[in-house]
Amino acid sequence: MTHDHSPSFLNRRQALLGLAAAALGTHGDLFAQAPGSVVRFILPVSAGSGVDGIARAASHQLAAALGTSVVIENQPGAGGVVGTNAVVKAAPDGQTLSMVSNNHVIYPSVLKSLPFDPIADITPITIIGATPLVLVVNPGLPVNNMQEFVALLKANPGKYNFASSGNGTILHLAAEMFKDVTGTFSTHIPYRGFGPMLADIVGGQVHWGVGALPACKGQIDAGRVRAICVSAPQRIPAAPNIPTAVEQGFPDYLVEGWIAAAGPKGMSPDLVKRLHAAFVKAFNTQEVKDAMAKQGNTISLTSPEAAVAHFKSEMVKYAGLVKKAGVVAQ
Known part of the structure; x- marks a missing residue:
């Protein structure tokens, strides 16, 4: 039996391996096909906040689950609008994500104008839990x-x-x-x-x-x-x-307070599914479980579909709360 090591054979073999890896979907690293790629988590909060603490505690295991480097960027300002606006403007390729809180669905009730739609301009991945x-x-x-x-x-x-x-x-x-x-x-x-x-x-x-x-x-x-x-x-x-x-x-x-993971609008269902699987994997590691327990957070990751429903129902809930509290839109 002869072994063909010609360039054309190797190229075919690499192509087949690539197809096999792609077919594995969630079983492989999400961004392994792009060496040196980085997932940016733009947080619309300042360092030291509850969302920031959760993101940083989980970042190591998220990087492992995603198969890429993870960078956390704090972009506070305007109650969170600045950072969220940066996320909604990003490409829907899964390489710019965010962790947001209740604030995300409160915006429409307390701000006279918003540069984005809190529901239509994002893709919810999961409600991570409560703090x-x-x-x-x-x-x-x-x-x-x-x-x-x-x-x-x-x-x-x-x-x-x-x-x-x-x-x-x-x-x-x-x-x-x-x-x-x-x-x-x-x-x-x-x-x-x-x-x-x-x-x-x-x-x-x-x-x-x-x-x-x-x-x-x-x-x-x-x-x-x-x-x-x-x-x-x-x-x-x-x-x-x-x-x-x-x-x-x-x-x-x-x-x-609740914490959710989301990305820009337009992310494909397959990408959302793979990202969701990475979050579940990261937050189920003992390292992250221990960190969350130490912080006092209750972790219970929802499906992407349940996250979408949660965002919508919470927006209605907080509209009522804002009205009752007499907070004037600015």
Whole structure:
């Protein structure tokens, strides 16, 4: 038996191997056919936020599952519009993706004009899970629990202010919900992202705010901010000492942040399916599971179809919340 090593045979063999690899689909590396390719995750949030913490904790395993390098870029601004706009303008080739939060579906209710359609201009890949929110105060305030904090605010209407990561963000709405549930008033001071907001609560320039628990935990543990409550139904295993608002007599103060993966509109169903499989693989590794548990996140990845439905239903839900909270569109 002779072996043909001629260039034409080798070319045919390489072509057949390429076809075989393509046929494997999700079983092979997503971008292995493009050496040196990079998947950019453009995050519409500042470094140190809840979304940022999740993306960075999963980035190593996402790179392994995608078969390519992963670069995380923070592009905060305008409550998240700047970064999201960069994603929706990208080519739908799977090499520019994002992780977004509730903010994505709140935009239409709080902004008079948007450079994109939050539903039509993206391709949802999966709802990754939820992250708990915590209300924190500057430790200079003489309060340790919900009752004391509410009493202080009621005794001094308008004296205290609260920070948010931007007008109409989930952190802003979570604080507005607190005001509504407790019948108190504080002045809103919007920031350009979570990092600057938390820094000024620590520094005492603002008195309180609501943040993602994973993003606040380091400052809480260090005593630089004081946690008053988590807005979850039960205490969070990652922070068992922080009581819920429910157990402190405020059963209606329930709100959490969710995290989703998405890309630009026009991504093919096959590409979405392969990307979804990569996310499932990455978030099911022990390394990422441990990181998510440590942060206090609840991970439960949905199908792309369920993610689309979730985006639509949440947009309706938050439109009602914004109206109730009296947030004026800007």
